Amino acid sequence: MKRVIIIGVGFGGINAARTLAGQGLDVLLLDRNNYHLFQPLLYQVATAGLEQEAIAFPVRALIRGWAGVRFHRTEVTGIDLAQRQVQTTGGAHDYDYLVVAAGSETNYFGLERVQQAAYDLKQLNDAAALRNHILTLFERAAHEHNAEKRQALLTFVVVGGGPTGVEFAGALAELSRLLLRSDFPELEGANIRILLAEAADSLLLAMPKRLQEYARRRLEKMGVEVLTGAVVADATEVEVRLNDGRTIAAHTLLWSAGVRPAGLAAAIDAPRARGGRIIVQPDLSLAGRPEVFVIGDLAYLEQEGKPLPMMAPVAIQMGQYVGRAIVRLERDQALEPFCYFDKGSMATIGRNAAVANAFGVKLAGFPAWVAWLALHLYYLIGFRNRLVVLLNWAYDYFLFERQIRLITHERKVDKAAIGAPRTIQG
Amino acid sequence: MKRVIIIGVGFGGINAARTLAGQGLDVLLLDRNNYHLFQPLLYQVATAGLEQEAIAFPVRALIRGWAGVRFHRTEVTGIDLAQRQVQTTGGAHDYDYLVVAAGSETNYFGLERVQQAAYDLKQLNDAAALRNHILTLFERAAHEHNAEKRQALLTFVVVGGGPTGVEFAGALAELSRLLLRSDFPELEGANIRILLAEAADSLLLAMPKRLQEYARRRLEKMGVEVLTGAVVADATEVEVRLNDGRTIAAHTLLWSAGVRPAGLAAAIDAPRARGGRIIVQPDLSLAGRPEVFVIGDLAYLEQEGKPLPMMAPVAIQMGQYVGRAIVRLERDQALEPFCYFDKGSMATIGRNAAVANAFGVKLAGFPAWVAWLALHLYYLIGFRNRLVVLLNWAYDYFLFERQIRLITHERKVDKAAIGAPRTIQG
Numbered sequence: 001m002k003r004v005i006i007i008g009v010g011f012g013g014i015n016a017a018r019t020l021a022g023q024g025l026d027v028l029l030l031d032r033n034n035y036h037l038f039q040p041l042l043y044q045v046a047t048a049g050l051e052q053e054a055i056a057f058p059v060r061a062l063i064r065g066w067a068g069v070r071f072h073r074t075e076v077t078g079i080d081l082a083q084r085q086v087q088t089t090g091g092a093h094d095y096d097y098l099v100v101a102a103g104s105e106t107n108y109f110g111l112e113r114v115q116q117a118a119y120d121l122k123q124l125n126d127a128a129a130l131r132n133h134i135l136t137l138f139e140r141a142a143h144e145h146n147a148e149k150r151q152a153l154l155t156f157v158v159v160g161g162g163p164t165g166v167e168f169a170g171a172l173a174e175l176s177r178l179l180l181r182s183d184f185p186e187l188e189g190a191n192i193r194i195l196l197a198e199a200a201d202s203l204l205l206a207m208p209k210r211l212q213e214y215a216r217r218r219l220e221k222m223g224v225e226v227l228t229g230a231v232v233a234d235a236t237e238v239e240v241r242l243n244d245g246r247t248i249a250a251h252t253l254l255w256s257a258g259v260r261p262a263g264l265a266a267a268i269d270a271p272r273a274r275g276g277r278i279i280v281q282p283d284l285s286l287a288g289r290p291e292v293f294v295i296g297d298l299a300y301l302e303q304e305g306k307p308l309p310m311m312a313p314v315a316i317q318m319g320q321y322v323g324r325a326i327v328r329l330e331r332d333q334a335l336e337p338f339c340y341f342d343k344g345s346m347a348t349i350g351r352n353a354a355v356a357n358a359f360g361v362k363l364a365g366f367p368a369w370v371a372w373l374a375l376h377l378y379y380l381i382g383f384r385n386r387l388v389v390l391l392n393w394a395y396d397y398f399l400f401e402r403q404i405r406l407i408t409h410e411r412k413v414d415k416a417a418i419g420a421p422r423t424i425q426g
Numbered sequence: 427m428k429r430v431i432i433i434g435v436g437f438g439g440i441n442a443a444r445t446l447a448g449q450g451l452d453v454l455l456l457d458r459n460n461y462h463l464f465q466p467l468l469y470q471v472a473t474a475g476l477e478q479e480a481i482a483f484p485v486r487a488l489i490r491g492w493a494g495v496r497f498h499r500t501e502v503t504g505i506d507l508a509q510r511q512v513q514t515t516g517g518a519h520d521y522d523y524l525v526v527a528a529g530s531e532t533n534y535f536g537l538e539r540v541q542q543a544a545y546d547l548k549q550l551n552d553a554a555a556l557r558n559h560i561l562t563l564f565e566r567a568a569h570e571h572n573a574e575k576r577q578a579l580l581t582f583v584v585v586g587g588g589p590t591g592v593e594f595a596g597a598l599a600e601l602s603r604l605l606l607r608s609d610f611p612e613l614e615g616a617n618i619r620i621l622l623a624e625a626a627d628s629l630l631l632a633m634p635k636r637l638q639e640y641a642r643r644r645l646e647k648m649g650v651e652v653l654t655g656a657v658v659a660d661a662t663e664v665e666v667r668l669n670d671g672r673t674i675a676a677h678t679l680l681w682s683a684g685v686r687p688a689g690l691a692a693a694i695d696a697p698r699a700r701g702g703r704i705i706v707q708p709d710l711s712l713a714g715r716p717e718v719f720v721i722g723d724l725a726y727l728e729q730e731g732k733p734l735p736m737m738a739p740v741a742i743q744m745g746q747y748v749g750r751a752i753v754r755l756e757r758d759q760a761l762e763p764f765c766y767f768d769k770g771s772m773a774t775i776g777r778n779a780a781v782a783n784a785f786g787v788k789l790a791g792f793p794a795w796v797a798w799l800a801l802h803l804y805y806l807i808g809f810r811n812r813l814v815v816l817l818n819w820a821y822d823y824f825l826f827e828r829q830i831r832l833i834t835h836e837r838k839v840d841k842a843a844i845g846a847p848r849t850i851q852g
Binding site for chain 2: 058382
């Protein structure tokens, strides 16, 4: 039986495995986490809207009905393309086909001090740690009598005006309003500052101009200060410095200004594009290695003269394509080149407010928001998770209530201690 | 306005605060956690049946409608009975009345190596850490070829045959069956050993003989090895040694063999009973200090010649009593002595199986199990939490499915790092 190894259980890896199930192949999924993570909702975990368990699904439960698919929780340490072997902390595995779907990690562009001080939203722990941090700051602010120090505790800087930055800033504005109104009478009259810094001259660059402007207006209406043309140059735990010299006293910096290929990319001997993504052939294989496929955020492929974006829908379609491609190769059938079908993109800003651009239709406001909710529920894996998410959303929407405002740990999770730094899932 | 300080937001503290709300007093609740924890369900978090967020409720959300009640998240560092002052890491607070409801912590009876190696179920983090640990062992066992090492990974020792030990052992047996049947085809034929060690000669000592025997039979039927008259003398991360010299190769030791008063008890200058609990007057006040009340697990009071047990129902009734007592004192009314009304006790063993002893009625099996479910749902705080718990229970019952089998952290939580050792909530 031919052996397929898939590295990573993100959107790409899971879809490849699902497509390969029941095709008479021995499929081995490898990841350091035992769950598939629905990253698009991480920002809601970070803003006390969802429990982390609601957006993760155990891989072994997922693959139970997928004939021929196995899972091994391990860390991939190397890939030997010549020997067709994957090295892991749990031993080496030979393959006939390899699918590398290791995803991406946050890109701090070499700003080490910023990396030290900032939070990001890539891993499940990141989101819970950020929630604990935000709630702890409110608790501290409630008993801080020095006005300047209190303002710094209640100032939040978000870097990056893409969907993650916009969604987090909006959700944080709503959480802050809830905390002020319901939880912290001590903070009456306090000014909670949320700054959204974007290097370019508008938010949501991938969106049409009209939707960009709607998003900005809407965020500003919610009290978010949008700084375009603003680049963060340095940060400590209590201060953020922009490259125009301005400094902002703030205890929170969320970095969502960029991603880069996961560290595992370095283990693959293949040409790279700018940014480090691995250049793949039109069928997503490596040049000269038709048995090795690289998909998702790791892969660099141009379509209509533009590189495909590092987004979940691309990874999903690539995963499905590669699954079918391997089956075709086994049947000695020729491969059509991969073609990404762009269904559009969307971002939610807050209650009743989102933007969506799909199939040439540009939506803003309530209809986009309903579409966003429906789509995210649809793509979330697991009926129980959907129910829990729906329950939380209903509570938030109708009762203006978020019950996950729990400080479950006191400090930023020490990633070295929990072994999370060199992730292989994006 | 008279100031009441309540230390601890467990069952005792919360009930005292609720009773004091709207009585024209300034009530300040202090705790290091910002949530009330429903400890009786911790074992279900540890066995992947519930997410930790479902059994915690934010204090500030709880007290929102309680007139005159405030919350301060802080650590209590000292109590000055003469000056009527509580010292905290966030400053000192004067009081007119003090209610100490700091609860209990795990008692390792001086076995330091055991403490180092063992898990316990007192804090929210403990339960999630134990779940991560158990699931990680299964993942490791799936790829362990050495039979002896594999058996040690799959051997779980539970110490203490009280409700926590019995409930955890039963729930672990059910989780193991689910993991073997659905998740780990690699472990087909593996022998998962769960040993429940109790120093006395039967389980559930507070229960009638018939129910003790039912619990033992039922556990044994589920594959749990019940060792009565067994005392754990030492343990490392890979081995448990009994005081008769037997050693058991096991990577997991859950310690539920005893509790002792929280460390804060040392800060109170008052006579202690054996075990360190603070001796209180019949009205739960300290001798010579009518303005200071000690309640819950911290308090030592005899009723009908026996000390009141360290259990949630006692804490709840003491909290309510003290709330009423302070109101009476303010009105110059005399205090009746506290009288615990024993509604009985219960413990669940597994699916359709529990024991209950209430109002002279002894129930075992399905009716006790239904009563257990209903009562725990009733006492859980928050409608959302009840729905989430009910949803999880329904999934588990009808679909034999637990979706929280996620390894969210890799290692035992370093309690020093997250600042959790000197808890003031039990």
